Amino acid sequence: MSRETISQSISIVHPISLSHGKNAEVWDTTGKRYIDFVGGIGVLNLGHCHPSxxxxxxxxxxxxxxxxxxxxxxxxxxxxxxxxxxxxxxxxxxxxxxxxxxxxxxxxxxxxxxxxxxxxxxxxxxxxxxxxxxxxxxxxxxxxxxxxxxxxxxxxxxxxxxxxxxxxxxxxxxxxxxxxxxxxxxxxxxxxxxxxxxxxxxxxxxxxxxxxxxxxxxxxxxxxxxxxxxxxxxxxxxxxxxxxxxxxxxxxxxxxxxxxxxxxxxxxxxxxxxxxxxxxxxxxxxxxxxxxxxxxxxxxxxxxxMTDAHLKTWGSQQEEAIVSRHEQWRTQGLPYVGRLTGVGAMRGIELANADGSPAPQQLAQLLGLARDAGLLLMPSGKSRHIIRLLAPLTTEPAVLEEGLDILEACLKQLT
Structure with missing residues (x-):
């Protein structure tokens, strides 16, 4: 499918073509499945195609x-x-x-x-x-x-x-x-x-x-x-x-x-x-x-x-999962894993060098590794060195853990 008619001034993070999605999962036109930690850049707090x-x-x-x-x-x-x-x-x-x-x-x-x-x-x-x-x-x-x-x-x-x-x-x-x-x-x-x-x-x-x-x-x-x-x-x-x-x-x-x-x-x-x-x-x-x-x-x-009860439950579940994993990665001494930013389920993971300086090249590498492994991520930060986690709040716990497993495996591959 040609993209010649689309302005080249639009920057594309992931060079794929999506076909359909359900909650925190999307599929491209080749049939490949991805776990979506982008959520349309924060648009899909209720996930893709919420039934209601x-x-x-x-x-x-x-x-x-x-x-x-x-x-x-x-x-x-x-x-x-x-x-x-x-x-x-x-x-x-x-x-x-x-x-x-x-x-x-x-x-x-x-x-x-x-x-x-x-x-x-x-x-x-x-x-x-x-x-x-x-x-x-x-x-x-x-x-x-x-x-x-x-x-x-x-x-x-x-x-x-x-x-x-x-x-x-x-x-x-x-x-x-x-x-x-x-x-x-x-x-x-x-x-x-x-x-x-x-x-x-x-x-x-x-x-x-x-x-x-x-x-x-x-x-x-x-x-x-x-x-x-x-x-x-x-x-x-x-x-x-x-x-x-x-x-x-x-x-x-x-x-x-x-x-x-x-x-x-x-x-x-x-x-x-x-x-x-x-x-x-x-x-x-x-x-x-x-x-x-x-x-x-x-x-x-x-x-x-979006009842208060739902928001509190969804937010705390996602926050606990992300914070727990990040603590594990820091304890394990995974290279380039820096601070955790944000609050609640609105979290970013900083990629940094040993001296604390931003590591944007490693984040760019991570985007490709994760995409190949079936996980979509979004960059942020002044130096484009912070992973922006925007999985739907309604993400099933097993799918969230699967996505974090993929993220962990890709972090271990960074050079």
């Missing part, structure tokens, strides 16, 4: 396949927003809008922030990833490959170090950098918002320092700055809770949703304080496909499956 999601899609497809909500509202959109507002673990009244993707949610959040504050400056963090659209490119805390050759980006956007035990950046260091930023680069009174991932995804599954999160919330309250939590990858049970910001003990003003919101069907959302979502003029928010009825039906089935 598939049934909801099929039923909705016989009723209404599309209507632009801003032309005429439809029931699936209204029901989903009611369910989402109850699902978001905050004390304030929640309002929101549906989008086609997480990046579109981030773009709309920037519009909402500008309308609410009258300010334009945004502060993001090193290692951040918020999307591939022109405005979100500027939020990303990484140049290559996202910002290369695209010219001047919308702004103003400033970046601060991301404090985490997983990258060695302390709360004090991040606060000192913030103090310098407001002393040298921009007046704090001109800042509209901070946008931050409670656990960085592309950055290597780095968990935000809790002390810094509280300091950031206090600053935002004192200076009338809005705080946006990007839960696109960390949300919908990835850390064992509905959303990762809950472990921080703070409430953001706006929350970005996407990826696993609808069991694999494209959908996103920006939700938050009702007064913020209502501040733009009529027609200021919307979109032709945003909140498509089939996507809404899939999201409603997803929420049905």
């Amino acid at each position: 999601v598939v049934e909801a899609i099929q039923q909705q497809a016989t009723k209404l396949t599309h209507y632009a909500f801003n032309a005429a509202p439809h029931a699936p959109y209204i029901e989903l927003m009611e369910r989402l507002s109850a699902f978001i673990p905050v004390a304030y009244p929640v309002s929101g809008m549906l989008t086609n993707s997480g990046a579109e949610a981030a773009e709309n959040a920037l519009k909402i922030v500008r309308g609410a504050t009258g300010r334009t400056a945004v502060i993001a963090f090193d290692g951040a990833f918020h999307g591939r659209t022109l405005a979100t490119l500027n939020l990303n805390g990484k140049v290559a490959p996202y910002k290369q050759k695209v010219g001047v980006l919308p702004g103003p956007v400033y970046h601060l170090p991301y404090p985490s035990a997983d990258n060695g950046v302390s709360c004090a260091e991040a606060l000192k950098a913030m103090e310098r930023l407001f002393s040298v680069e921009i007046d704090v009174e001109d800042v509209a918002c901070f946008i931050i991932e409670p656990v960085q995804g592309e950055g290597g599954f780095l968990a935000l320092n809790i002390e810094f999160a509280h300091a950031l919330r206090r600053l935002c309250d004192a200076k009338n700055i809005l705080l946006i939590a990007d839960e696109i990858q960390s949300g919908f049970g990835r850390t064992g809770q509905r959303f990762a910001f809950s472990r921080l003990g703070i409430e953001p003003d706006l929350i970005l949703l996407g990826k696993s919101i609808a069991g694999g069907v494209p959908l996103g959302a920006v939700v938050g304080r009702k007064a913020l979502l209502d501040n733009l003029p009529k027609g200021g928010l919307g979109g032709t496909y945003s909140g498509n009825p089939i996507a809404c039906a899939a999201a409603l089935a997803t929420l049905d499956a």
Whole structure:
């Protein structure tokens, strides 16, 4: 099957062609089976073709396949927003809008922030990833490959170090950098918002320092700055809770949703304080496909499956399996096995040299070895040296152990 008609600017991690999947397993067009630790890059927390999601899609497809909500509202959109507002673990009244993707949610959040504050400056963090659209490119805390050759980006956007035990950046260091930023680069009174991932995804599954999160919330309250939590990858049970910001003990003003919101069907959302979502003029928010009825039906089935009990059980089972294996590998002294990053079932395994420096060449080698052995992995981190583990939360224990067995065997082959 030729790929000549596909842009060569799209980077492919695994040069295979998939045919079908079931929960945590996929098969390519040659019939080869793989255990999927990629999960569509965090989209498939409920696995491939979850029966309830598939049934909801099929039923909705016989009723209404599309209507632009801003032309005429439809029931699936209204029901989903009611369910989402109850699902978001905050004390304030929640309002929101549906989008086609997480990046579109981030773009709309920037519009909402500008309308609410009258300010334009945004502060993001090193290692951040918020999307591939022109405005979100500027939020990303990484140049290559996202910002290369695209010219001047919308702004103003400033970046601060991301404090985490997983990258060695302390709360004090991040606060000192913030103090310098407001002393040298921009007046704090001109800042509209901070946008931050409670656990960085592309950055290597780095968990935000809790002390810094509280300091950031206090600053935002004192200076009338809005705080946006990007839960696109960390949300919908990835850390064992509905959303990762809950472990921080703070409430953001706006929350970005996407990826696993609808069991694999494209959908996103920006939700938050009702007064913020209502501040733009009529027609200021919307979109032709945003909140498509089939996507809404899939999201409603997803929420049905994501009870707190299920999320806690799935998250703890997967976390215990990964942490236990990683400890064994470190005890055995497996070469290149570095630290374990992240929280809950959102875990990364760092590949490092004996001196602690990143080992991206070994990770590249590992991707090929694991694929040949029937396991799909995804890289992350500034140096592309951290394995991003995103197996479906619903992965059967035996399949998860099989995947970890393959990973262990391939780690032992690294040179």
